[in-house]
Amino acid sequence: MSLLSVRDLTVKFAMRDETVTALNGISFDVAKGERLGIVGESGAGKSITGFSLMNLISRPGYVDRGEILLDGEDVVKMNDKRLRQLRGDKMAMIFQDPMVTLNPVLTIGQQMIETLLAHRKLSREEARQIAIVKLREVYIPSPEDRLDQYPHELSGGMRQRIIIAIALLLDPELIIADEPTTALDVTIQADIMELLLELCQSNKVGLILITHDLGVVSQMTERTLVMYAGRIIEAGRTREIINDPQHPYTQGLINALPQQTLPGHKLRQIPGNMPSLTNIPPGCPFNPRCEYATDLCRSKLPEVIQYGEVQVACHEVERLHAEGARQEQNA
Amino acid sequence: MFAYLVKRVFQAIAVMFVISLIAFAIQGNLGDPLRELVGQSVSEEVRQQLRDELGLNDSFLTQYLRFAGNALQGDLGTSYFFKEPALDVIMKKLPATLELVFGATLIIVGLSVPLGVYTAIKPDTILSRIIMGLSIVGISIPVFLTAILMIFVFSVSYGWFPSFGRGDVVHVWGYWETNFVTADGWMHIILPSFALASIMLPLFVRLIRAEMMEVLQSEYVKYAVAKGIRPWRIYFVHALKNTLLPVITVGGVQIGTMVAYTILTETVFQWPGMGFMFLEAVNRVDTPLIVAYLIVVGFIFVVTNTIVDLIYGLVNPTVNLARMGA
Amino acid sequence: MSTETVSPRAEPSRWSKIVNSNMGYSFRRNPVAVVSLIIFALIAGAAFLSPWIAPYDPYDPAQIDIMNSEYPPAWVSGSLPEFVLGTDDQGRDLWSTILYGTRLSLLIGICAVALQAFLGISIGLLAGYIGGRLDNLLMRMADIQLSFSTLMVAIIFLAVTQAMFGSETFNQYAVFFLIAVIGVAEWPQYARTVRATVLAEKKKEYIDSARVLGFGPMRIMVRHILPNSLSPIFVISTVQVANAIISEASLSFLGLGMPPSQPSLGSLISSGFDYIFSGSWWITVIPGVVLVVLVLVINLLGDWMRDVLNPKLYKG
Numbered sequence: 001m002s003l004l005s006v007r008d009l010t011v012k013f014a015m016r017d018e019t020v021t022a023l024n025g026i027s028f029d030v031a032k033g034e035r036l037g038i039v040g041e042s043g044a045g046k047s048i049t050g051f052s053l054m055n056l057i058s059r060p061g062y063v064d065r066g067e068i069l070l071d072g073e074d075v076v077k078m079n080d081k082r083l084r085q086l087r088g089d090k091m092a093m094i095f096q097d098p099m100v101t102l103n104p105v106l107t108i109g110q111q112m113i114e115t116l117l118a119h120r121k122l123s124r125e126e127a128r129q130i131a132i133v134k135l136r137e138v139y140i141p142s143p144e145d146r147l148d149q150y151p152h153e154l155s156g157g158m159r160q161r162i163i164i165a166i167a168l169l170l171d172p173e174l175i176i177a178d179e180p181t182t183a184l185d186v187t188i189q190a191d192i193m194e195l196l197l198e199l200c201q202s203n204k205v206g207l208i209l210i211t212h213d214l215g216v217v218s219q220m221t222e223r224t225l226v227m228y229a230g231r232i233i234e235a236g237r238t239r240e241i242i243n244d245p246q247h248p249y250t251q252g253l254i255n256a257l258p259q260q261t262l263p264g265h266k267l268r269q270i271p272g273n274m275p276s277l278t279n280i281p282p283g284c285p286f287n288p289r290c291e292y293a294t295d296l297c298r299s300k301l302p303e304v305i306q307y308g309e310v311q312v313a314c315h316e317v318e319r320l321h322a323e324g325a326r327q328e329q330n331a
Numbered sequence: 332m333f334a335y336l337v338k339r340v341f342q343a344i345a346v347m348f349v350i351s352l353i354a355f356a357i358q359g360n361l362g363d364p365l366r367e368l369v370g371q372s373v374s375e376e377v378r379q380q381l382r383d384e385l386g387l388n389d390s391f392l393t394q395y396l397r398f399a400g401n402a403l404q405g406d407l408g409t410s411y412f413f414k415e416p417a418l419d420v421i422m423k424k425l426p427a428t429l430e431l432v433f434g435a436t437l438i439i440v441g442l443s444v445p446l447g448v449y450t451a452i453k454p455d456t457i458l459s460r461i462i463m464g465l466s467i468v469g470i471s472i473p474v475f476l477t478a479i480l481m482i483f484v485f486s487v488s489y490g491w492f493p494s495f496g497r498g499d500v501v502h503v504w505g506y507w508e509t510n511f512v513t514a515d516g517w518m519h520i521i522l523p524s525f526a527l528a529s530i531m532l533p534l535f536v537r538l539i540r541a542e543m544m545e546v547l548q549s550e551y552v553k554y555a556v557a558k559g560i561r562p563w564r565i566y567f568v569h570a571l572k573n574t575l576l577p578v579i580t581v582g583g584v585q586i587g588t589m590v591a592y593t594i595l596t597e598t599v600f601q602w603p604g605m606g607f608m609f610l611e612a613v614n615r616v617d618t619p620l621i622v623a624y625l626i627v628v629g630f631i632f633v634v635t636n637t638i639v640d641l642i643y644g645l646v647n648p649t650v651n652l653a654r655m656g657a
Numbered sequence: 658m659s660t661e662t663v664s665p666r667a668e669p670s671r672w673s674k675i676v677n678s679n680m681g682y683s684f685r686r687n688p689v690a691v692v693s694l695i696i697f698a699l700i701a702g703a704a705f706l707s708p709w710i711a712p713y714d715p716y717d718p719a720q721i722d723i724m725n726s727e728y729p730p731a732w733v734s735g736s737l738p739e740f741v742l743g744t745d746d747q748g749r750d751l752w753s754t755i756l757y758g759t760r761l762s763l764l765i766g767i768c769a770v771a772l773q774a775f776l777g778i779s780i781g782l783l784a785g786y787i788g789g790r791l792d793n794l795l796m797r798m799a800d801i802q803l804s805f806s807t808l809m810v811a812i813i814f815l816a817v818t819q820a821m822f823g824s825e826t827f828n829q830y831a832v833f834f835l836i837a838v839i840g841v842a843e844w845p846q847y848a849r850t851v852r853a854t855v856l857a858e859k860k861k862e863y864i865d866s867a868r869v870l871g872f873g874p875m876r877i878m879v880r881h882i883l884p885n886s887l888s889p890i891f892v893i894s895t896v897q898v899a900n901a902i903i904s905e906a907s908l909s910f911l912g913l914g915m916p917p918s919q920p921s922l923g924s925l926i927s928s929g930f931d932y933i934f935s936g937s938w939w940i941t942v943i944p945g946v947v948l949v950v951l952v953l954v955i956n957l958l959g960d961w962m963r964d965v966l967n968p969k970l971y972k973g
Contacts, residue, residue: 054557088559096559100550104649105572114568115558150648166558346801357817467960471953473903475910476926476945483933483942494934587806594812595907599930610911613816621820625813636804 002029003173003206004053009066011045011052020086020277022048022061024230032173035207035215036202037238039253040227041274046210047096049227050178053208054093070174089119091174092167094196097183098159099177102151108162109147115169134165138195157188164196174206181216193220214253218242225251229275229285236310246312248290248320284315292316334578339640342635348631354622355398358408361618407626408619411610417623421605425627426507427497428593428604434510434524435589439532444571447539449549452566462536474592478526478599485522492522495601527596531585539580542574549573576647582640585631677943683965693954700951704759706826711753712739716919723748745925745940746932747917754920755944759951761921765835766902770894773901777847782878784848785855796852799845799955808904809840814838815913832877835914839901846893854886888966895959899952906948922948922958 007141011023022329023045030036038046044328048100050289051282052055053068068075070091075083087093095101102111111133116122122130128147135143138161151159160180167175177196182191187224197220200207217224217238226234234247245251272289284302287293296315304313314320365451366537373381382388389397401407407417450459473479500508507567509517546552547570555569597644601607613621684690691809703710705782708966712718727750729735733743742751802810818826818834827834832843858864858881906923907913915921917928929940 056553076552081416084559086559087557091555093554095550095554097550101554103551103555103569103573103578105647106569114564118559118561154651182653211510342797359715361820379733428809434784457970467956468953471899471903471956472949473906473952474922475907476948479930479941480927481947487934487938493701568829584804587804591808591812594911595767598911602717609816614912616820618820621816628809631818 001232003032003034003071005067005069006053007067007069009049009052009068010064011048011057011061012063012064015250018278021064022230022277023052024064026225026232027066028225028226028232028235030174030206030208032205033206034208034223035197035221037218037221038208038227039212039214040226041212043229043274044276046227047178047232048089050176050208050210052094053176054087054091056093076211077259082092088172089170090172091176092170093174094163094167094180095161095178096268098156099183099218101163102159104151107148107150108154112147112162112166112169115166119170122134130169131165134168135162137168137199138165140165140282149150157192160184160192160275161195164199168199168203168205171203171206172207175200176208176210178210179212180209182211191205196220208309214242214257215259219326226253227228229280230277231285231313232304233286233313234310235304235312240309244308246307246310246317246321248292248316249286249315252289284313292320335644336641339637343637344390347629348634350626350633351399351402352395354625354629355395357625358398358618359394361616361621366461373374377451391502398585402626407466407623410612410620410623412419412615412617412620418627420608420620421623421627423506424603424605426509428597429525430510430520431593431596431602432589433603434520435527435531435637438524438528439535443532443539448543448566448571448574450536451540451543454544457627463540466533466536468581470537473595474526474530475595475599477529478523478596478650481522481526482599491520494522494552497603499558523596523600526569526599528558529591531589534577535582537576539574542577543570546570546573553619576643579639579643579646583643588636590628590631662818663671669788680965684961687959687961693957693961696950697958699936699953700759700947700954702764702765703756707753707760711756713750713753714753715749715757721748728945729937731948733939741941743867743941746928746937751939751943754925755922755947756918758925758944759947760914761832762902762920762923762948762951764906765832765839765905765921766898769839769843769901769905770897772836773843773897774847774890776841777844778845778851778883778886781848781851781886782855782882785852785859786874786878786882787798799848802842803845807839808899808907810842810905811838811908812911812913815908819913828918831915831919835905835908839904843897846888846897847890850893851883854889855882858882858885880955883921892959892963892966895962898956899959902933902948902952902955922951926945 002052004027007027008025009023009027010021010025013020013022026045028036038049040046041109043291048057048061052063053075055063055068055078056220057063063076066076070086073082075086078086102108109128109131113124113127114136116127116130117124120127131147132143135146137246140146140158140161144152146162154162164180175196180196181192184192193216196207196209197206209217211217221238223236224238225232226241226247227247234241234250245254248282249270252268256270270289275285275288281288281298283296283298283300284290284293287297290297294316300315302303302315303311305317307317345365376510387394388623405418409415410420448460450462453459473568481492483495495552496517496519497510498509499513499515500510501512501516502508509519552565552569555565558609560569590606593604593607596602597607598610609621611617612624668966688706691783705783708714715721726744728744730743730751739750740756761806784792796922801875815834815838855878864877864881867881872881902922905914906926909921909923910927912927914922917924920928925944926941926948928946929937929942933941
């Protein structure tokens with residue numbers, strides 16, 4: 001049985017004039033110890049997916065329908081007490097910006113120890129020792145001293161390491177990391193990712209990595225979901241998706257990677273922007289930007305179908321595949 | 332830390348210097364000390380001689396230095412009306428005012444934090460709406476009107492509380508007599524304290540609520556929820572401390588307003604404090620007393636503001652006092 | 658500036674823009690704001706039309722008869738039909754006196770706030786635009802000024818002025834003294850907010866391009882930077898008018914403002930206070946209620962405006 005099983009999850013936001021659908025019937029699974037990447041542009045709904053797994057969507061947002069089964073228990077229907085037991089213990093979250101995630105007026109030690117005490121019957125001293133061990137695991141130098149420091153005394157990279165240590169404090173089964181390196185210096189992004197990968201592998205922790213960077217996904221994860229305008233449009237093993245993307249949007253994303261372009265050539269971008277959630281076009285939401293769009297694409301929403309090794313939501317996937325094969329022959 | 336302290340004290344001294352200049356200017360221009368001393372029936376010659384003796388013909392600088400030197404030694408002149416050193420007159424009245432401020436502060440601190448936190452945590456309950464509605468009515472009623480209406484209702488109409496004076500006070504030490512020992516003293520201080528707190532309390536409730544709601548939206552509060560921390564700990568440990576930091580700053584600013592409100596409250600309740608005394612001094616053109624009040628009140632402002640700044644620096648870990656001094 | 662005069666055709670569309678905008682929408686949806694505005698308009702209208710509405714002229718000694726003093730309002734026994742709200746201690750018709758008093762209170766409040774805004778905006782623009790030492794000095798002054806509280810500064814200033822000039826001269830110019838002291842004492846409220854906007858806007862590119870185009874600093878400040886601080890200025894101004902009215906009333910109550918011969922709401926309440934123990938509550942309570950309702954509706958409008966415009970206000 002999978003660790004996490006999401007079925008038909010739909011999240012809406014009640015705005016003043018209308019209700020906006022931010023997530024539209026998404027379904028996926030995460031097995032124990034599996035690492036899953038969720039990719040998409042900003043506004044595609046990937047962060048909302050991450051937060052709804054922890055039941056952290058707050059007003060005006062709400063889960064409209066669907067279920068999120070964690071070891072068979074539905075997170076959506078859980079009461080506050082049970083939710084509190086799971087959060088930080090069975091599943092932990094790493095937020096985007098380490099500069100604003102830690103409470104500025106509490107020491108690192110206070111913020112680590114309170115997490116342990118919220119879930120385990122421990123003495124303060126025992127909790128402190130666990131915190132020191134975990135800080136050591138994320139390569140924080142002289143961890144004893146760090147415990148008495150305030151967040152502002154530490155650099156962004158250091159803080160994100162501490163947040164990873166906090167995530168690991170209670171040996172969770174699943175870590176949700178929401179763009180954990182976007183706010184950091186480019187030079188330390190790779191270090192943090194490497195650390196996260198190493199710790200997830202050695203502790204056999206499941207990981208959901210939310211990112212807009214396909215390159216990161218290809219290094220970190222085993223399976224990938226591609227999201228667009230609140231829906232999953234392609235899902236499968238990361239290797240398949242990177243090497244042989246089926247959906248035109250995924251193809252566009254991969255072509256846009258700097259590694260795919262020869263030096264001196266212009267980066268290939270996907271024309272246009274993702275539609276705002278208040279104004280999603282009829283049919284396939286990607287159709288205005290898609291060079292293969294047909295009348296069918298403009299009128300009917302494509303279902304997710306199994307195509308080879310991957311699931312994909314595209315009417316024209318057969319034709320595309322044929323054309324792709326022909327081009328390769330010609331080349 | 333030390334450098335910051337020095338800088339802050341230096342600024343306090345600069346402000347006191349400006350206040351002393353203003354006080355000196357008032358002293359020189361308000362009323363005629365000669366007339367107070369000898370009346371009007373003295374010849375011009377004698378007057379000139381007296382002016383020389385009193386040093387009133389000296390240069391501005393000499394006169395100011397004399398004034399400042401005396402002030403530093405606690406000599407702020409002699410009250411025309413009381414025929415006593417002005418500073419003594421004020422010191423006798425000071426405890427009454429301080430007790431009133433203390434009573435009001437207790438009410439403000441004791442009520443504003445729970446009410447502000449409650450209305451921030453549960454903004455949609457009927458109780459919250461009532462509190463917020465009352466708070467906006469509260470800030471719309473001037474202090475003196477609250478005081479008058481309290482007298483009208485609780486003293487004149489129902490006769491529950493006395494309407495003026497301090498009642499039975501008990502001598503404690505020096506000039507300090509206290510209201511807080513006898514039942515009669517308590518009865519007398521309750522209405523004035525509530526009147527003095529009446530506009531500040533709703534102000535603080537609204538401020539704490541607004542700050543708290545902002546903090547509750549922050550990433551670190553969301554993160555604390557994601558860690559599975561209990562709500563009461565999130566509210567009172569994670570959020571409240573961050574909420575109170577800006578409140579401390581505003582509180583420091585409000586101390587000045589509070590002293591001004593004591594004048595209003597004391598006037599309505601004929602509370603024998605220094606605010607009431609000041610208004611009487613103004614009506615009697617008792618220049619030395621006016622000047623002494625100005626200096627004492629200025630001193631209280633400067634000292635409390637400096638202390639509030641230092642407390643803020645100590646409570647807020649992100650303020651690096653050492654660096655601020657540099 | 659003359660080149661940019663708004664064409665007359667733009668006027669109605671601008672008005673309809675306001676009505677149909679966010680602000681207009683949320684105003685129509687908010688009954689508290691609508692009722693507050695109606696009450697405010699009624700009070701302000703009646704106050705400014707007082708010479709035509711009021712049955713008596715409280716400033717005309719010929720119309721005042723001390724024998725008429727302390728008649729209660731019409732619904733209390735012992736009243737006279739010609740004095741609907743009764744009479745005060747000097748025999749003036751309370752209704753007329755309240756109308757004239759409200760006019761004075763509003764006038765002083767609005768003029769004082771106009772003065773505050775003028776000073777504060779100028780100083781804020783200057784401090785933010787020039788920066789450096791001048792900015793430091795002005796902002797330090799603002800801090801210190803604020804820590805001394807308007808009311809305290811006003812009380813001391815007015816007390817000393819009154820003692821220096823004597824009551825008679827003081828009473829003659831009391832309106833101007835009040836406007837001046839309330840106007841000068843509160844400038845930091847505006848200065849801080851405007852300065853913060855200037856600092857934020859100054860970094861933006863369009864300011865650079867305006868400078869490159871050769872526009873003078875005056876023009877850049879007034880035409881480019883100032884419009885960005887309009888919404889906080891709006892919100893501050895409403896609250897400040899309410900505060901100024903309260904300050905004026907408090908000062909008049911202490912005998913440091915309007916004299917009983919030309920009473921504002923504050924001095925009317927003050928003169929009635931002496932009679933509250935003898936049972937003539939209406940001289941204090943009725944003007945008190947008018948004052949509270951006036952300040953309350955302004956505060957409610959200010960609250961609503963803060964919610965809608967949600968400006969970044971300077972926090973201490």
